[in-house]
Amino acid sequence: MKRLNRDGRYPVRFTLNGMPEEGFAEPRMLLTDFLRQEIGATGTHVACEHGVCGACTIRVGGKAVRACLMLAVQADGAGIETIEGLTEPDGSLGPLQQAFHENFALQCGFCTPGFLMTLSEYLEKNPDPTVEEIKVALSGNLCRCTGYHEIINASLDAAKAQRERRRQQD
Amino acid sequence: MKPAPFDYVRPESIEEAVAALAEHGDEARVLAGGQSLMPMLNMRLVRPEILVDINRIPGLAGIDDEGDCIAIGGAVTQGDLADWPDLAATLPVVADALPHVGHFQTRNRGTVCGSLCHADPSSELPLCLALLDGGIELRSARGVRTVSADEFQQGILTTAKAPDELAVRARLPKARQGERFAFREFHLRHGDFAIVAVAARRAGDAVSLAVGGVADRPEVCHWESLPDDAVDDALNDLAWALGGSDDIHATARHRRQLVRHLGRQAIAATAGNRAAA
Numbered sequence: 394m395k396r397l398n399r400d401g402r403y404p405v406r407f408t409l410n411g412m413p414e415e416g417f418a419e420p421r422m423l424l425t426d427f428l429r430q431e432i433g434a435t436g437t438h439v440a441c442e443h444g445v446c447g448a449c450t451i452r453v454g455g456k457a458v459r460a461c462l463m464l465a466v467q468a469d470g471a472g473i474e475t476i477e478g479l480t481e482p483d484g485s486l487g488p489l490q491q492a493f494h495e496n497f498a499l500q501c502g503f504c505t506p507g508f509l510m511t512l513s514e515y516l517e518k519n520p521d522p523t524v525e526e527i528k529v530a531l532s533g534n535l536c537r538c539t540g541y542h543e544i545i546n547a548s549l550d551a552a553k554a555q556r557e558r559r560r561q562q563d
Numbered sequence: 564m565k566p567a568p569f570d571y572v573r574p575e576s577i578e579e580a581v582a583a584l585a586e587h588g589d590e591a592r593v594l595a596g597g598q599s600l601m602p603m604l605n606m607r608l609v610r611p612e613i614l615v616d617i618n619r620i621p622g623l624a625g626i627d628d629e630g631d632c633i634a635i636g637g638a639v640t641q642g643d644l645a646d647w648p649d650l651a652a653t654l655p656v657v658a659d660a661l662p663h664v665g666h667f668q669t670r671n672r673g674t675v676c677g678s679l680c681h682a683d684p685s686s687e688l689p690l691c692l693a694l695l696d697g698g699i700e701l702r703s704a705r706g707v708r709t710v711s712a713d714e715f716q717q718g719i720l721t722t723a724k725a726p727d728e729l730a731v732r733a734r735l736p737k738a739r740q741g742e743r744f745a746f747r748e749f750h751l752r753h754g755d756f757a758i759v760a761v762a763a764r765r766a767g768d769a770v771s772l773a774v775g776g777v778a779d780r781p782e783v784c785h786w787e788s789l790p791d792d793a794v795d796d797a798l799n800d801l802a803w804a805l806g807g808s809d810d811i812h813a814t815a816r817h818r819r820q821l822v823r824h825l826g827r828q829a830i831a832a833t834a835g836n837r838a839a840a
Binding site for chain 2: 395396397399419420421447450458459461463464528532533
């Protein structure tokens with residue numbers, strides 16, 4: 394049985410957007426803080442720290458989760474994806490990012506990484522969602538700037554772009 | 564905020580987990596999905612000495628059809644259960660309620676047994692456990708016992724689980740031939756806790772209705788027969804008997820009205836076919 398003491402700092406290793414990463418964490422360190430402070434991946438934003446706002450949403454093992462409700466030590470050995478992994482290999486915007494850009498779906502941008510990571514899993518499960526389905530899927534992400542209409546439009550556009558892309562790959 | 568310091572153990576078997584709980588008693592907390600415990604840790608509403616992380620225990624990961632019951636392991640997430648192909652056929656009321664349990668991102672980690680052990684009076688899974696009269700299997704170094712839904716949930720965030728016990732599985736009785744179910748809830752925002760949630764079951768003439776969000780735990784009312792012209796009076800009596808109170812989310816009067824309104828909808832839905840409900 395693995396036992397970690399409160400005062401110790403323990404190695405945590407995982408893949409981040411396909412690349413191996415390693416850092417050290419006390420047992421109480423949240424995964425959000427580990428990503429930002431130990432790894433330096435500051436694309437994941439920290440806001441409410443109790444699971445309500447969705448700003449820190451990342452993917453662990455492919456599943457969209459609140460990074461503020463996980464301990465860094467729990468992520469040891471996991472495959473993690475964050476907003477940094479949504480860009481294309483050449484550094485240009487991925488389909489989700491492009492759709493948000495074109496639809497003015499962000500103003501201050503603080504909540505945006507969480508919305509994109511939520512959608513990145515959701516649109517894999519449901520590639521052709523209705524507006525109502527998008528509203529339910531995004532109900533766990535708060536945006537205080539846009540009023541959500543642009544975000545919903547961007548989600549529909551991103552879904553369409555991803556369907557087109559998949560069709561071309563087939 | 565950030566959690567206060569704690570030690571952390573990650574048992575690899577139920578026996579190891581139970582031994583850790585026996586050693587540390589009420590200074591330990593079980594960390595399952597963490598969707599309720601982690602916010603409380605972050606806000607320092609709880610400050611355990613040690614966390615026992617049960618997420619990597621293989622013996623807690625299964626969903627098993629035991630014939631009369633579905634047994635859901637202590638580390639099974641709400642998302643795993645929602646994706647389980649046999650859910651709608653075996654536990655239709657749970658299939659209807661699960662999309663209302665938080666958001667899909669919290670269901671990706673939040674566990675079924677964790678929600679039952681957290682015992683929020685307005686949450687959906689304890690309501691289903693109460694309606695179906697399911698049970699919780701509790702393991703400790705002292706032995707194994709199964710506690711019925713009625714014995715298990717004692718009040719607001721309070722259960723019969725002792726500090727050294729681990730909820731290893733929940734057992735929910737499968738829908739029987741001819742039974743019809745319906746679920747309804749009222750919330751301010753999808754994924755929020757319900758102001759009032761109801762779940763109904765009809766078996767022949769008999770009707771049961773479980774109500775969450777009003778009393779300090781889900782309460783079940785049972786009628787051997789409930790003709791259509793008796794429903795409104797029965798629900799009015801129930802609404803008053805539950806003794807809801809005013810809080811920041813709703814008044815007691817609003818809650819009584821929701822019991823009458825949602826109760827009628829759910830009971831009516833069990834009279835039709837499920838697709839029409």
